[in-house]
Amino acid sequence: MVEKIFKVSGMTCAACSATVEMAVKDVPGIVEVSVNLATERLTAKTNQADFDWQAVVKAVEDVGYGLSEKTERGQSAYQAEKAEKLARYQSQKRSTLIAIALALPLLYLSMGTMVGLPVPALLSPDEEPLNFAMAQFILTVPVMWQGRGFYVRGFRNLVKGHPNMDSLIAVGTGAAFVYGLYAIYSISQGETHFAHHLYLESVAVIISLIMLGKLLEARAKGQTSQAIEHLIHLSPKKATVIRYDQVVEIDTEDIKVGDIVRVKPGESIPVDGEIVSGQTSVDEAMITGESLPVSKAVGDQVISATINQNGSIDYRATRVGDETTLAQIIQLVEQAQGSKAPIAAMADRISLYFVPIVIGLATLAALGWLIVGGKGLDFALQIFVSVLVIACPCALGLATPTAIMVGTGKGAEQGILVKSGQALEATHMIDTVVLDKTGTITEGRPRVTSLHPQAPWTEQELLRLAASSEVGSEHPMAQALLDAAKEAGLDLLPINDFEAVSGQGLTARYRNHQLALGNAKLMAQQGVDISSLARLDALLAQSGQTPLYLASDGQLAGLIAVADQIKETSKAAIDQLKSMGLSVVMLTGDHEKTAHSIAAEVGVTEVVSQVLPADKVQAVKRLQANGQKVAMVGDGINDAPALVQADVGIAIGSGTDVAIESADIVLMHGDLQDVPASLKLSRATIRNIKQNLFWAFAYNVLGIPVAMGLLYLFGGPLLDPMLAGLAMSLSSVSVVTNALRLRYLK
Numbered sequence: 001m002v003e004k005i006f007k008v009s010g011m012t013c014a015a016c017s018a019t020v021e022m023a024v025k026d027v028p029g030i031v032e033v034s035v036n037l038a039t040e041r042l043t044a045k046t047n048q049a050d051f052d053w054q055a056v057v058k059a060v061e062d063v064g065y066g067l068s069e070k071t072e073r074g075q076s077a078y079q080a081e082k083a084e085k086l087a088r089y090q091s092q093k094r095s096t097l098i099a100i101a102l103a104l105p106l107l108y109l110s111m112g113t114m115v116g117l118p119v120p121a122l123l124s125p126d127e128e129p130l131n132f133a134m135a136q137f138i139l140t141v142p143v144m145w146q147g148r149g150f151y152v153r154g155f156r157n158l159v160k161g162h163p164n165m166d167s168l169i170a171v172g173t174g175a176a177f178v179y180g181l182y183a184i185y186s187i188s189q190g191e192t193h194f195a196h197h198l199y200l201e202s203v204a205v206i207i208s209l210i211m212l213g214k215l216l217e218a219r220a221k222g223q224t225s226q227a228i229e230h231l232i233h234l235s236p237k238k239a240t241v242i243r244y245d246q247v248v249e250i251d252t253e254d255i256k257v258g259d260i261v262r263v264k265p266g267e268s269i270p271v272d273g274e275i276v277s278g279q280t281s282v283d284e285a286m287i288t289g290e291s292l293p294v295s296k297a298v299g300d301q302v303i304s305a306t307i308n309q310n311g312s313i314d315y316r317a318t319r320v321g322d323e324t325t326l327a328q329i330i331q332l333v334e335q336a337q338g339s340k341a342p343i344a345a346m347a348d349r350i351s352l353y354f355v356p357i358v359i360g361l362a363t364l365a366a367l368g369w370l371i372v373g374g375k376g377l378d379f380a381l382q383i384f385v386s387v388l389v390i391a392c393p394c395a396l397g398l399a400t401p402t403a404i405m406v407g408t409g410k411g412a413e414q415g416i417l418v419k420s421g422q423a424l425e426a427t428h429m430i431d432t433v434v435l436d437k438t439g440t441i442t443e444g445r446p447r448v449t450s451l452h453p454q455a456p457w458t459e460q461e462l463l464r465l466a467a468s469s470e471v472g473s474e475h476p477m478a479q480a481l482l483d484a485a486k487e488a489g490l491d492l493l494p495i496n497d498f499e500a501v502s503g504q505g506l507t508a509r510y511r512n513h514q515l516a517l518g519n520a521k522l523m524a525q526q527g528v529d530i531s532s533l534a535r536l537d538a539l540l541a542q543s544g545q546t547p548l549y550l551a552s553d554g555q556l557a558g559l560i561a562v563a564d565q566i567k568e569t570s571k572a573a574i575d576q577l578k579s580m581g582l583s584v585v586m587l588t589g590d591h592e593k594t595a596h597s598i599a600a601e602v603g604v605t606e607v608v609s610q611v612l613p614a615d616k617v618q619a620v621k622r623l624q625a626n627g628q629k630v631a632m633v634g635d636g637i638n639d640a641p642a643l644v645q646a647d648v649g650i651a652i653g654s655g656t657d658v659a660i661e662s663a664d665i666v667l668m669h670g671d672l673q674d675v676p677a678s679l680k681l682s683r684a685t686i687r688n689i690k691q692n693l694f695w696a697f698a699y700n701v702l703g704i705p706v707a708m709g710l711l712y713l714f715g716g717p718l719l720d721p722m723l724a725g726l727a728m729s730l731s732s733v734s735v736v737t738n739a740l741r742l743r744y745l746k
Contacts, residue, residue, distance in 0.1 A: 021042075173389075210392075217732045278312055365387055387724075427631065438589075449562065462558040540561050
């Protein structure tokens with residue numbers, strides 16, 4: 001699957017994003033497309049390696065929008081984009097202030113006499129009606145010029161058959177302006193009563209208010225990307241590199257794989273790498289959540305954006321640019337912020353047909369009042385303009401993406417990386433959390449607690465042979481044995497024919513002896529009698545320790561007890577999950593008694609033990625078959641199949657490898673308390689989206705009938721077009737402001 005991300009220009013409402021999405025979907029070869037109004041991003045996917053992306057660009061341009069490929073990343077690209085947005089915002093601000101500065105005296109001139117304010121006789125509608133009308137015209141035209149984008153985009157999209165928010169504004173205010181020109185002509189022909197029915201002030205004030213709303217909306221939207229900005233600033237702009245025996249300072253983005261980078265105390269580490277000289281301690285809290293500095297020496301790995309504390313080090317760059325840990329985190333956050341949650345599909349479908357329906361309703365209402373209601377043309381025009389202006393679907397388009405942007409950004413600041421809007425939405429429906437034991441509930445770093453050799457074996461012989469058998473294995477149990485042998489100062493033996501037995505242990509050969517190291521299942525398979533240690537096995541299991549048996553040539557050599565420490569925060573996290581009304585299940589390959597012992601310690605009542613990695617998928621499937629929505633929490637490696645099978649896969653403790661394809665959510669800090677935190681984040685974000693959608697729909701459902709004159713029909717007031725413009729602007733601002741509340745989520 002080939003994916004490309006584009007920047008879309010010219011979108012102003014939900015109808016725009018829906019139109020662009022539909023246009024790209026129709027391009028042959030495109031299998032998936034998502035357009036995000038808030039981030040102005042289009043993500044398209046195809047199965048064709050040689051796909052012509054110009055077809056996508058043309059399709060978007062054909063429906064009236066611009067498209068450019070987003071290729072560059074990193075600080076410089078982000079700063080350039082930020083500078084471009086700032087320049088656009090400043091230009092928008094300048095145009096808005098000019099429009100308001102012209103609209104205010106226009107409003108005073110047109111409304112002043114009605115409320116008893118003094119107006120010069122030269123500009124009085126009763127004494128000098130033509131001067132009065134021309135003064136309004138002279139003030140209105142520059143305002144329309146400042147808001148010319150509404151007309152350019154609106155009429156262009158209308159002609160292309162894809163009307164949007166701008167089309168409503170352009171048609172509404174354009175009709176009022178044309179009527180104003182007719183009124184000025186009539187005044188010049190002696191029909192002075194038209195001086196009180198110009199509607200030019202409505203044109204200028206509506207445009208000014210909508211421009212002000214758009215300005216406030218742009219300012220608020222700028223705050224939704226603060227999480228990305230914070231992450232980008234974690235990496236230093238400059239780095240010290242040793243090249244050709246010269247110490248030089250270069251841009252971080254110019255570091256290449258293999259470069260030797262020098263980092264002094266107090267400096268941030270610019271890219272990932274391996275220390276070649278020096279020793280220090282590094283603050284890795286940003287990545288791992290570990291509050292204490294981690295000691296580093298030659299051969300140890302360092303991670304971008306972590307902080308060197310007290311020693312100067314030289315290290316070889318191993319991952320640079322888009323490959324660094326920080327860059328991958330930023331990519332995940334951008335990916336999530338640019339994605340679309342399924343809940344947004346309803347708003348998209350509605351907005352696609354919404355604008356044409358509104359234009360139809362406005363026309364019908366105006367004609368109804370003009371023909372059936374017997375009202376004049378100016379009354380019908382007021383109805384027409386009010387309906388068009390109040391119905392703009394801006395709030396509808398912003399309701400979902402702004403909340404997702406703020407929600408995923410807030411999560412990233414807390415070390416919770418949500419990969420997509422779909423994952424964020426699915427998480428709030430979870431009712432069952434399945435926890436892998438090793439590395440999730442426990443530290444994942446087992447230690448040897450006791451040795452129990454069988455005669456004639458000694459403790460040292462038992463440990464030496466067991467540890468020698470595990471050389472080359474990446475299993476946590478293997479590391480426990482190797483660490484214990486190292487602490488005891490034991491030399492390892494040459495082992496041959498190593499073979500791992502999934503979920504049971506291993507077999508190997510030492511000289512002419514056949515070895516087997518593993519659990520009771522493996523011993524039974526190898527025909528080894530372990531009955532002499534059955535009581536000890538039971539006692540160890542009851543205390544949460546795992547027994548490892550070693551056999552040589554079919555004879556039991558002894559038992560090694562290994563225990564994995566429970567994380568300090570595991571019980572508190574599980575208590576939180578239970579208090580949220582969730583079922584908690586522990587999944588482990590451990591013996592049943594050991595599993596139940598650990599489960600009892602952390603407060604889990606439902607345990608699935610003695611499962612092989614492949615069986616974890618079946619365990620998740622069984623829960624789903626009962627109608628449960630399952631979140632699987634594991635380390636993202638051996639739990640990958642189960643993470644994919646679950647409704648939501650959560651990889652925990654994977655901060656140094658954040659691009660785990662199998663997980664929907666990555667918890668960088670490795671703290672189980674981030675599981676309930678991610679569920680709370682999802683619930684809060686979806687609640688925020690529902691609030692936004694409710695108010696966006698309610699605003700239009702209530703506003704349109706009022707604008708059509710429903711209240712007036714029963715003796716109530718008629719909605720002024722200027723108030724309609726104000727209400728429309730405030731609806732968009734309120735939606736974005738409501739989304740920004742997520743930044744203060746605890």
